Amino acid sequence: MIDVIEYTKLYGDTVAVQSLSFRVAPGDVLGLVGPNGAGKTTTLRALAGILQPTSGSIRIADIDLQTDPVAAKSRLAFIPDEPQLFDYLTVTEHLQFVARLYGVRDAAPRIPVLLEELELTAKKDALPTELSRGMKQKLAIACGLLHQPSALLLDEPLTGLDPVGIRRMKETIAARAREGAAVILSSHLLHLVEELCTRLLVIRKGQAVALGTIAEIVESRPDLAGRSLEEMFISLTGDDTVS
Numbered sequence: 001m002i003d004v005i006e007y008t009k010l011y012g013d014t015v016a017v018q019s020l021s022f023r024v025a026p027g028d029v030l031g032l033v034g035p036n037g038a039g040k041t042t043t044l045r046a047l048a049g050i051l052q053p054t055s056g057s058i059r060i061a062d063i064d065l066q067t068d069p070v071a072a073k074s075r076l077a078f079i080p081d082e083p084q085l086f087d088y089l090t091v092t093e094h095l096q097f098v099a100r101l102y103g104v105r106d107a108a109p110r111i112p113v114l115l116e117e118l119e120l121t122a123k124k125d126a127l128p129t130e131l132s133r134g135m136k137q138k139l140a141i142a143c144g145l146l147h148q149p150s151a152l153l154l155d156e157p158l159t160g161l162d163p164v165g166i167r168r169m170k171e172t173i174a175a176r177a178r179e180g181a182a183v184i185l186s187s188h189l190l191h192l193v194e195e196l197c198t199r200l201l202v203i204r205k206g207q208a209v210a211l212g213t214i215a216e217i218v219e220s221r222p223d224l225a226g227r228s229l230e231e232m233f234i235s236l237t238g239d240d241t242v243s
């Protein structure tokens, strides 16, 4: 479960996110969408405990991220759009290191299964410099999944993946939701969002302009009925939505 209550983040005078409140239940995949600069990355970094809120609070699996950050962070995984890897650790060593950090007891049998799921078995002894962009992305995701997080935060997870990799990544994300993770996925790829997400949060200029299933959003905005998600996005994030 992910709970965001009146979250606000200012960078100096810039309001990046304003009074954002939403909940992601176990098994839900929330699509976080909005134009460039809308506040998506700021929101994900806040949920990962990297950015302190200016005001408001965030709870991960019912644990307050500000008052008990270590416990809350141990229940989540944040996979940023640019994979952050260690230059001198191989693929397998990355996973072994993460297993130690998170105290994963059954890492030894789980690592080969994850490597296979993410098509990295052949590269298990490779260093990051020997991996393609897509392989680095897959390794970052494998590291995030190893401790079976209750909350999974993904920023543009398909960047750099080939068509087979994209299909497998979608299956990987959907499988984690089926197993009970609360997933937030930020992407500009609206077809991915439409396929994978059970609910949408559309933000613009740091404010929520729509939240719910597509049916719920259409119910509150009947003018959007029959429109494609792309048309809905353009209409919801257009200049007349937020003053």
Ligand SMILES: Nc1ncnc2c1ncn2[C@@H]1O[C@H](COP(=O)(O)OP(=O)(O)OP(=O)(O)O)[C@@H](O)[C@H]1O
Binding pocket: 011, 014, 015, 016, 034, 035, 036, 037, 038, 039, 040, 041, 042, 043
């Ligand atoms: N470190 C920072 N210092 C100052 N302003 C920032 C900082 N990071 C982001 N911002 C500002 O906060 C706002 C939200 O940025 P954010 O990166 O969250 O947007 P985004 O929705 O992820 O955009 P994109 O789709 O382009 O990745 C923007 O106005 C941006 O310029």
